[in-house]
Amino acid sequence: MTCGRPAEMRAGGDMRQVCLHLLRDDLPRAGLALARLHAFAPEPGDGKPQAGFDSFPGEAFNDCIGDSLSYFERIHKLLSRPLQQLPTPPAPGPAALDRSALLAQHHWLSRAWARVGQFETRQQQIDEQLRELNQLRKSLAELAGLDLDLGELHNPHRFLHLQIGLVPTENLNKLRRALALSGYLILRTSREPELSRVLIGGPRQTQELQEVLNAAGFQALDIPDDFRAASGQVAAQLTQRQAELEQRQHQLDQAMQLWVDENGLKLMQIKQVLDRARPLLGIGRAAQARGELTQLRGWLAADHLPQAEALLRQNLRHPFLLQQRPPLPEEYPQVPVPPKRHPWLRPFSLLVQQFGVPRFGEIDPSWLFTLSFCLMFGMMFGDLGQGAVFVLLGLLFRSRLGLLTPPLVLAGAASMLFGLLYGSVFGVEHWIEPLWRSPLSDPALMLGYALAWGVGFITLGSVIAIINRLLEQDLTGALFDASGVFSLVLYLSLVGGLYGLAQGDGFHPAALLLLLLALAAFMLHLWRESTAPWGERALTVLIETFELIIGYFSNSLSFLRVAAFSLNHVALSLAIFTLADTMDGAGHWLMLVLGNLFVMVLEGAIVAIQILRLEYYEGFSRFFRADGKAFTPLRYGPAPEVPANPQPHPPLHPRGMP
Incomplete structure (x- = not known):
């Protein structure tokens, strides 16, 4: 694979496997330097040391840094308020990432937690007693107004049973009479x-x-054991206990503040070191070592290689050797596939990955998805005025919309284009002359074009699936898969023959011949692949063939919704104008404005959902395996600026620091 446009059309782009040879002491610095790129994904391999290596130094860092982060987060959670008042400490030097320095900080945090953990225990005790106190206050409030010596309710009475509780006021008189009949009194x-x-x-x-x-x-109401006096005396006791707890809380706050005054700056310095060391948690078994010699393996896009080498030169103290090569075909399933970096493609690429990650080396569906999504949105929601609103909203609020900006602007532009073709401006179809025709002028024609679009979309998806199988050197899959050559010929010959029938020309002999040949080849392949007994094998072949044909036609008919929603858009606009015409003055214009807002929000969302459904289930499921590996790079700090379409560069040769 080479750099440039062909690589951009394939999932994963021009990804390279990189192998960094360095000394063990430089591993933390190398991890941090590569994390600044947001583009290096460690490769742990099969989890076993390769020949010549016997240990995984990254796991030792994982234990040390992971425990340190756990200690820090618990300390910070308890002391967050006094720590916020501290000034920002100076940035740590490069030596702070040495293993010895990280171990020393781990031991310091361990001792700090031994002390701060006592604060946590005392805080938990105070909090628990405050909760109990609040519960007692609530119980006392429930007993308010009865003027009782609550202590008497705890004393046993030989001949008298006392019970206290709540009863609906409307039932009080009925309860009084019923109790009197049973020998009880309120x-x-x-x-x-x-x-x-x-x-x-x-x-x-x-x-x-x-x-x-x-x-x-x-x-019934429970009487707490603490209530052994009249209500007023119990309330006074609770107030005294509240004051005692507040005093204990004040003393604890002073103790924690004193600890922060003595150790807070050191703690925040360690936080900065841990923030820099956090990316090292992702290295794990991607780093292997024997003695001081260490090797770090992973995946990096080719256009990031010069930046990676420059960062390593700046941060590593010892010589290193950086090697890179394109992935081998057998490695393709293990190569991580990042989303597209182009700002207008990235949102669509992320939507693709919601369905699944494409396998490295496949034709990237992001391009087709972006183009077809926008075109179908325009077909189903063609309106010059409403599309212009989408474009303006996307551009004006791009800072708030973020990744939603490109889909909104591109969909709006497509809506404007088809609005010109349909002659529709905010639902009005007589302000401008259509460049083509209004959907309602010939609904049958619109349904025919939608079906033709579906056939073309499915055909393109099958062609991409065939190319993907050929790229994988899977000739059998390219020929006989459900989206392979013979399946596609069967589908197109059947579509062509049925079109001839619809036109009154009959089923064309050439289409019939192709249909029978493709059907025979496909069924013969299924027969040869099956190892079941003859009767079961024949049944399996018939069922799978029938399922293939039904699947193609059900997928094709699904695209009729493209025309249906274009007609629905016009119908909704007519309904809004009909309602507006029943009103006068401000009501007329208010109905027009609110109606257009309703159409843009509700129908726009429904159209987007329907397009995703068509893309995912009629498109991606046909040519997109979605079994690729997600790209999870090391990250630290802000991502660097990288050109969306970098210029090709010569291969990076292995080199080391002088």
């Missing part, structure tokens, strides 16, 4: 609009009493 009442608090007294509790209480909607 001794205290605190009447409220919805729920009243009651104290019930009488003989020992019986099943009859419980049934009466349940019928009245009675809810």
Whole structure:
């Protein structure tokens, strides 16, 4: 694979496998330097040391840095407020990433957590007691108005059963009469609009009493053991406990502030080091070593190689050797595929990866997806005025919309183009003369063009699938897959024959001959691939052939929705104008404005969803395997500026620092 336009058309672009030979001490600096590119993806291989290596130094860094990050995050979570008041410490030097320095910081954080962990324990105790105190206050509020000595409710009574609870106020009189019949009395009442608090007294509790209480909607209240006095005295006790807890919290805050005053600057310096060391967690088994000699392997786009070498020269202290080569065909499934970097293609590339990651070396579906998405949006939502609104909104709010800007602007531009073809401006079809025709002028013709578009789209997808199989040197797949040569010939010959029938010319003999030859070749391949008994094999061949033909035609008919939504757009506009014509003055214009907003928001969203459905299930599922490897590079700091279409450059030869 070479640099330039052919590589851009294939998934993964001009990706290279790089192998960096360096000394073990320089591994952290190399990881940080490559992380600044946001373009180097480590390659752990099969997880076993290659010949000549016996250890994985990256895993040692993982343990050290991972534990340090865990300690720091727990400390920072507890002391975040006093730490915010500290000034920003000076940036750490390169030596801060040495393994010895990282280990020293790990030990410091371990000792710091041993002390700060005591603060956390004390804070948890205070928080728990505050929660209990608040619960007691809530319980006391539920008992308010009964004027009881709550301590008496805890004392056993030999001949008297006391029960306190809530009852709906509307049931209070009925409950009083029912209790009187059972030998019980309501001794205290605190009447409220919805729920009243009651104290019930009488003989020992019986099943009859419980049934009466349940019928009245009675809810028993628990009396905490802490309540052993009158309500006023209990409230005073709770207030005293609140003051004691606040004093303990104040003392704890002072202790934590003192610790931050003594150690906060050191902690924030370690934070800066850990932020720089965090990318090293992604190295893992991509780095292998024997003694001091270390090798780091991964994947890097060819246009990033000069930057990578320059960063390594600036940051590494010892000589190094950087080797690179294109991936071998057998490595393609393991090569990570990054999204397109071009700002107008990247959002569509990310949508492609929502369906699945393309395999490296395949024709990248991002280009076809971008073009077909915009064209279908224009076909289904053709309006010059509404499309112009989309374009203006995308350009005016591009800083807020971010990645949504390119799809919105391009879809709006396509809508404007088809609006000119349809002669539609904000749903009005008599302001401008159409360059072609209005969809409602000939719905049958629109349905025919939509079906033709679907046939063309599916044909292109099958051609791409055939090319992908040939690129993989899979001749059998290119010929006999469900989107292979014989399947495509079968589909096109059947479409051509049916078109002849529709035109009254009959099924053309050439189309019939191609149909029978393709059908025979496809079925013969299925027969030879099957190892089942003859009867089962014949049934399998018939079912799979029938499924292939039905799949092609169901996918083709799905594209009729392209015409359906173009007609629906016109119909909605007519409905809005009809409603507006029933109003006068400001109401007329308000209906027109709100109606157009309704169409742009609701129908625009529905059209976008329908296009994604067509792309994913009628397009991608035909030629896109979606079994590639996601690109997860090391990252640190802001991403560097890289040209969207870099100029080809000569291959980077292995070289080291002098």
